[in-house]
Amino acid sequence: MSNKRKGILLAIIGPIMWGISGNVAEYLFSVPNVTPQWLVTIRLFGSGILLLFWCLVTEPKKTMAVWKSPHTIINLLVFGLAGVLVSQYTYFSAVAETNAPTATIMQMSGTVFIIVYLALRSWQLPRRLDVISVIFAVAGTFFLITHGHLNSLAITPMGAIWGVLSGLGAAFYTLLPRKLLKEYDTKLAIGWAMLFAGIVMLPGSLSLATPKITVPVFAAIFYVTVFGTMLAYLFYVASLNYLSPATTGMLGVFEPLTATLIGVAFLGTRFGVPEIFGICLILATTFLQTIPTEKLARFSHKPTILK
Template structure:
């Protein structure tokens, strides 16, 4: 298998597992007494411990170097809090207050957020294709949130709030670890970030009683931790070693696709035509960002 094929496989399968995780979380939040904080704590601690152990087995010196170098440790802790924990918690809160397809699609506003952020930081107007992406994202969000009807909302204000925050968190998660991933092993960065975030959330495990769940429910929790977190994050981040972030982002579209198929087919989630069109417009921004644009020789 070529490096490119390996990268495509890792990104696609990782995104599919993420999509399945979102649908599993929707089921757990809507049909069991599980709290969001409890599931996030279990998810991050479980995946963090396993991934950290794997990274210690693979490259113990690399883990030691990651934890002892001042610059890398500071970046790791920042990534764990503002990237990993932030994206995990807000994504699950968005699912709790809406559903997996909606939360996952709103999360895909992250390219637009990155475009706006870079334009502000670099103090230059975005490219024309970026302008088109922003317009499509705004129109898509309008259709998704209102169902195409002015004065009405298909999402509650709190669902919209967590969805938009989730998109910001996803943008931070995408941008923050680039330097770390170039320097250190993916398992080490991902595992330690998960572990740190899980430790921060761990008090939730002591103040919340273990929920009464069926065997099938615990199986869903296991899927969220093992496949929807540990495997998905490792595969998706690992794909960056073989293909460009742009390609990885495009293949991430499998996430909302899988989440939507499962939620509509098995969880009874209903989506209007306007919501579907809005979702497609938002996802289109990811594909637009992959189009190579020739630089104008008259501009710097």
């Protein structure tokens, strides 16, 4: 398997786990005293501990080596707070204010933020392929979740604000860890970043009322902590070793796709023509990103320098 295909696989698995996690979180928010702050704290603190325990068992010396470099500690803090914590808290706040599909749609704006940032940083217009992929991704998500009707989204002002912020958070956690991953193992960087974010959230969360933990609630918390957070972030961020941030961000469209398929499988949702069209657009995004660069010369153009 080539490095690019490996990266695409990792970048797809992560969002699939997130898509399931969004629906599970929506269920948890129906449980008394489960708030975005409480759930995000449990997720980040628990996932950080699990990842670092894994690192301590396999590579104990490297796990503590980060403390020898003030520069690395600062980068981990920035990634943990500006990337991991912001993306988690804003997304689940959007889920609590609206619902999982609506919050996922708003989070997809992160792809646009990434491409705009990279274009400004390099002072070049995005590739035509990236522009087409963004249009396909956004349009496909729109048709898939909204049934092709603008008025099917009932977004409150706070839901809209949290949704836009979650898009920024998605861009941050895609862009920020690239330098860290060049020096440290993925699970090590993610583990410390999550633990830092969880520790920051812990004092405020301890003052909140504790939810009643039943078997279904425990199972849901276990999923969002282990699969929907630890493994999802691990796979997604690991994909950055093989793909550009823009490509990784665009493959995040599998998150709303998964959320919708869960609705079909367990909630009796049926696909109409707009939804099928949306699925085709989303899958087309993946196909576009797997085309070898040398084959794009026939229909791609040289990026234009901005002036």
